[in-house]
Amino acid sequence: MAxxxxxxxxxxxxxxxxxxxxxxxxxxxxxxIAVATNRLWALDxxxxxxxxxxxxxxxxxxxxxxxxxxxxxxxxxxxFSKKFMPKMVLLMPTLVIATLAxxxxxxxxxxxxxxxxxxxxxxxxxxIVVGIMAVVALGxxxxxxxxxxxELKKERPNGEVIGKLMKRFLYTAGLTGAMQVATLIIxxxxxxx
Amino acid sequence: MNTTKKLPPVSExxxxxxxxxxxxxVFLAAHLPKHTSLTFTTLTxxxxxxxxxxxxxxxxxxxxxxxxxxxxxxxxxxxxxxxxAAALEYIFIKxxxxxxxxxxxxxxxxxxxxxxxIHFGFTVARYADN
Numbered sequence: 163m164a165x166x167x168x169x170x171x172x173x174x175x176x177x178x179x180x181x182x183x184x185x186x187x188x189x190x191x192x193x194x195i196a197v198a199t200n201r202l203w204a205l206d207x208x209x210x211x212x213x214x215x216x217x218x219x220x221x222x223x224x225x226x227x228x229x230x231x232x233x234x235x236x237x238x239x240x241x242f243s244k245k246f247m248p249k250m251v252l253l254m255p256t257l258v259i260a261t262l263a264x265x266x267x268x269x270x271x272x273x274x275x276x277x278x279x280x281x282x283x284x285x286x287x288x289x290i291v292v293g294i295m296a297v298v299a300l301g302x303x304x305x306x307x308x309x310x311x312x313e314l315k316k317e318r319p320n321g322e323v324i325g326k327l328m329k330r331f332l333y334t335a336g337l338t339g340a341m342q343v344a345t346l347i348i349x350x351x352x353x354x355x
Numbered sequence: 356m357n358t359t360k361k362l363p364p365v366s367e368x369x370x371x372x373x374x375x376x377x378x379x380x381v382f383l384a385a386h387l388p389k390h391t392s393l394t395f396t397t398l399t400x401x402x403x404x405x406x407x408x409x410x411x412x413x414x415x416x417x418x419x420x421x422x423x424x425x426x427x428x429x430x431x432x433x434x435x436x437x438x439x440a441a442a443l444e445y446i447f448i449k450x451x452x453x454x455x456x457x458x459x460x461x462x463x464x465x466x467x468x469x470x471x472x473i474h475f476g477f478t479v480a481r482y483a484d485n
Contacts (some may be wrong), residue, residue, distance in 0.1 A: 178431070190438070197446055259439055263446060266384075270450060275387060286385045293377040300471060301370035305478035308428060312479045323482050 175244045177311045178251055186256050193260055197267050205271060208264030213349070216257040217342045224339020228332040236321040239328055240314055247311050254299070262292065274352070281352050288348045295338050295345075303334040362481055363413040368406050369474035375403040376463045376470070383459060387452065393459060400462045407466060410473055421483035429476030433468070440468040 196204035231239055265288075268274075274281040306327045313319050313327070379399030383391075447460050 190442070194442070194445070197449065255435065255439070259442060263442060266446065267450075275384075277386070286381075289381045289385060293381045296377055297370065297374050301373050301474070305366070305475050308475055308479050309482055312424065312428075313482060316484070320482070327482075 175248065175314070177248055177308070177315065179248045182249075182252050186252055189256050189260060193263055197263060200267065200271060202268075202271060205264050205268045208260045209268050210264075212257045212260030212264060213345075216254070216261050217345055219254070219257070220335065220339045220342045222339075224336040224342075228335050228339075231328065232332055236325055240319060240321075240324060243310050243324070243328065244314055247307050250307060251304075251311070254304075258296075258299075281355055284348050284352045284355070288345065288352070291341055291344050291348065295341050298334050298338055298341075302330055303338065306331040306334070363417070365410050365413055365477045366474060366481075368410050368413075369470055369477070372403045372406045372410075372466065372470045373474070375399040375406070376467045379403070380460070380463050380467075383456065383463075387450075387456070393455060396459050396463070400459060400466065403466045403470075404462070407470055407473070410470075414473070414477070421480040424483035425476040425480035427476075428479045429472035432472040432475045436468045436471050440464045 192204075193208055196208055231242060234242065266275075269281075269285050272281075273279050274285045276282060279285075309327045310324055310331065313323050376399065379396040382399075383393075383396045443464050444461060447457060452460060
């Protein structure tokens with residue numbers, strides 16, 4: 163029962179950082195305007211900036227931060243999680259929708275989604291990779307993230323539960339990080355065909 | 356605490372539903388805008404919809420569950436992913452997707468938006484105190 167550490171922790175943190183919601187709203191409004199106006203630069207901006215940040219964060223989390231957290235003590239993980247996880251709850255879905263909506267419209271704008279186009283195969287490959295990442299992220303990573311935050315909100319958080327959910331979070335972050343390497347290969351191929 | 360209590364496989368079913376809607380959506384999107392067979396996507400949508408019903412039945416049979424936590428997470432997840440789903444629906448309509456393809460895409464998006472609140476709510480509530 164190495165993880166069965168029950169530690170008193172201050173629970174004065176927000177699961178959703180409400181002060182950041184206006185920023186998220188600005189991104190969504192900008193994205194809707196980009197889609198509605200179908201401007202190439204705006205679509206490219208949302209796809210490249212969103213995708214770059216998404217890929218970078220996934221790789222950094224999966225291969226740099228993840229292994230470090232894995233070696234921390236449970237109380238240290240709790241302290242880190244309280245500050246880190248709420249930001250991820252808002253940041254990642256926003257980056258994902260900006261990347262995917264911008265990317266889809268960009269592919270449509272440029273004709274990449276037509277099966278006759280030379281980029282089509284790579285675009286479909288990217289859809290498959292994103293689809294697998296979506297299942298991993300929404301099926302395992304995000305619920306684990308929320309589970310950890312709710313556990314940390316309790317008067318006496320259960321270290322065993324946090325350890326279990328954090329392990330799930332870190333493994334899935336590593337997996338999506340590895341899949342982002344495939345995304346990098348696909349996107350650089352599309353850009354240079 | 357519910358950590359040791361045996362619970363129905365709601366989360367596992369939710370992940371299968373997610374995989375089905377993603378597979379169906381990717382298959383259809385990969386063939387747009389040309390006409391393609393809708394059999395595969397229809398099949399994934401029907402199976403996913405049935406599995407959502409199975410999950411709802413499993414949930415109604417639960418006793419001693421942390422429903423307050425479940426509904427707290429589920430309602431906010433529903434709000435967030437409804438916005439997400441609405442954005443997707445808007446894009447497909449704006450791109451001129453119509454008829455049975457749009458109906459299938461819409462069904463896929465609705466199942467996606469309904470499934471995630473159940474999944475997130477259940478996953479969090481299973482560890483919550485009653």
